[in-house]
Amino acid sequence: xxxxxxxxxxxxxxxxxxxxxxxxxxxxxxxxxxxxxxxxxxxxxxxxxxxxxxxxxxxxxxxxxxxxxxxxxxxxxxxxxxxxxxxxxxxxxxxxxxxxxxxxxxxxxxxxxxxxxxxxxxxxxxxxxxxxxxxxxxxxxxxxxxxxxxxxxxxxxxxxxxxxxxxxxxxxxxxxxxxxxxxxxxxxxxxxxxxxxxxxxxxxxxxxxxxxxxxxxxxxxxxxxxxxxxxxxxxxxxxxxxxxxxxxxxxxxxxxxxxxxxxxxxxxxxxxxxxxxxxxxxxxxxxxxxxxxxxxxxxxxxxxxxxxxxxxxxxxxxxxxxxxxxxxxxxxxxxxxxxxxxxxxxxxxxxxxxxxxxxxxxxxxxxxxxxxxxxxxxxxxxxxxxxxxxxxxxxxxxxxxxxxxxxxxxxxxxxxxxxxxxxxxxxxxxxxxxxxxxxxxxxxxxxxxxxxxxxxxxxxxxxxxxxxxxxxxxxxxxxxxxxxxxxxx
Numbered sequence: 001x002x003x004x005x006x007x008x009x010x011x012x013x014x015x016x017x018x019x020x021x022x023x024x025x026x027x028x029x030x031x032x033x034x035x036x037x038x039x040x041x042x043x044x045x046x047x048x049x050x051x052x053x054x055x056x057x058x059x060x061x062x063x064x065x066x067x068x069x070x071x072x073x074x075x076x077x078x079x080x081x082x083x084x085x086x087x088x089x090x091x092x093x094x095x096x097x098x099x100x101x102x103x104x105x106x107x108x109x110x111x112x113x114x115x116x117x118x119x120x121x122x123x124x125x126x127x128x129x130x131x132x133x134x135x136x137x138x139x140x141x142x143x144x145x146x147x148x149x150x151x152x153x154x155x156x157x158x159x160x161x162x163x164x165x166x167x168x169x170x171x172x173x174x175x176x177x178x179x180x181x182x183x184x185x186x187x188x189x190x191x192x193x194x195x196x197x198x199x200x201x202x203x204x205x206x207x208x209x210x211x212x213x214x215x216x217x218x219x220x221x222x223x224x225x226x227x228x229x230x231x232x233x234x235x236x237x238x239x240x241x242x243x244x245x246x247x248x249x250x251x252x253x254x255x256x257x258x259x260x261x262x263x264x265x266x267x268x269x270x271x272x273x274x275x276x277x278x279x280x281x282x283x284x285x286x287x288x289x290x291x292x293x294x295x296x297x298x299x300x301x302x303x304x305x306x307x308x309x310x311x312x313x314x315x316x317x318x319x320x321x322x323x324x325x326x327x328x329x330x331x332x333x334x335x336x337x338x339x340x341x342x343x344x345x346x347x348x349x350x351x352x353x354x355x356x357x358x359x360x361x362x363x364x365x366x367x368x369x370x371x372x373x374x375x376x377x378x379x380x381x382x383x384x385x386x387x388x389x390x391x392x393x394x395x396x397x398x399x400x401x402x403x404x405x406x407x408x409x410x411x412x413x414x415x416x417x418x419x420x421x422x423x424x425x426x427x428x429x430x431x432x433x434x435x436x437x438x439x440x441x442x443x444x445x446x447x448x449x450x451x452x453x454x455x456x457x458x459x460x461x462x463x464x465x466x467x468x469x470x471x472x473x474x475x476x477x478x479x480x481x482x483x484x485x486x487x488x489x
Contacts, residue, residue, distance in 0.1 A: 075241035278435035356451025359465030409449035
């Protein structure tokens with residue numbers, strides 16, 4: 001079993017050299033928080049094998065990231081617990097660290113890297129990760145290599161930023177098949193070469209004393225996070241984190257909900273989606289694992305691929321439900337990563353299409369029958385019971401139903417004093433409460449509300465101009481909302 005990975009997925013974050021005489025190969029797990037189907041971990045395993053050095057996995061969690069809360073922390077720590085158990089089974093050195101106060105973790109990476117032959121980490125193009133990698137790499141005196149394990153399509157393969165789904169879909173259908181043979185190893189830690197690596201018995205006492213290993217079981221007890229300086233008002237969500245839970249959800253979807261996906265995913269009263277967006281965001285599962293299991297359940301092989309057509313249906317040679325899901329996985333998810341990878345200003349209002357900015361500017365002074373403050377939005381205190389239900393779902397569960405999220409954003413635009421303020425409100429609420437916030441997919445959805453990946457629509461309307469229009473009344477006519485409203489009243 002070869003552990004080497006496609007070179008296109010590897011990026012050197014600094015110009016320092018690999019130092020073969022040092023003590024270990026360090027994998028700093030930051031975004032792909034899983035031990036399976038992970039190109040970054042696989043690359044670290046490959047380097048450890050070549051250098052004949054122990055593999056050390058550092059998974060850390062700091063407290064001063066924006067929107068740090070009990071909800072986000074618990075979800076991540078549940079994943080750390082799964083990773084720790086897997087590493088213990090394979091006798092791989094795993095070091096979990098949860099920062100007890102701001103700044104307490106400073107120096108830990110540098111201390112471990114000073115004894116590392118090479119540092120491998122995750123190349124995630126969103127939120128604070130790019131800046132964190134740049135700053136960290138500049139401080140290290142050893143090679144730091146970051147690896148793209150985000151999508152089926154290597155992010156570096158695209159030579160342009162795609163602005164509409166149709167053009168990305170057509171390009172994806174042409175380009176993706178060549179990468180379907182380049183999948184990460186399902187469980188690299190179980191490979192014979194990794195099992196034969198030298199073992200790291202313990203870390204130096206000076207490191208263990210200054211940065212104590214996190215007691216994950218204690219942190220996951222009731223009230224275990226109360227002493228951390230994070231937002232306790234955003235409490236735990238019903239959904240559990242971690243690779244184990246992600247795989248359960250994946251199997252449930254593949255075996256059952258996928259059979260009616262095309263219809264059920266838009267019904268607010270049903271749970272018709274994969275329910276995997278939060279686990280994808282935190283890296284507890286990856287698209288390669290989902291794609292492999294989904295296609296295997298349908299006895300699919302690449303010979304069933306049809307000619308490039310740029311359409312949602314007909315390319316993969318599968319039924320309508322499967323094709324609809326694959327369009328979400330391979331087009332809509334990956335076009336968002338393309339934007340974040342190539343456009344540093346992806347989260348700013350100025351990154352919107354020119355036509356969208358122009359039409360919203362032309363209507364920015366239109367009278368608004370209703371205007372709400374951030375606090376009123378956050379507390380679901382609007383006149384619209386349908387919108388309020390969607391906001392309550394977000395606050396209570398850390399997610400909004402797929403269709404309702406679109407309506408949620410459109411009405412924030414409708415009831416805000418300016419489109420810029422609407423964007424700020426959407427970003428704050430989604431990033432604060434949604435488990436899948438702070439992600440390329442979240443930014444795609446929010447900016448879609450304001451015209452990204454869309455076109456001008458008629459007739460031109462007050463406030464919206466040529467931006468696609470949605471109303472609660474139309475949603476109520478289209479779907480049976482009674483169960484949804486009862487659940488989140």
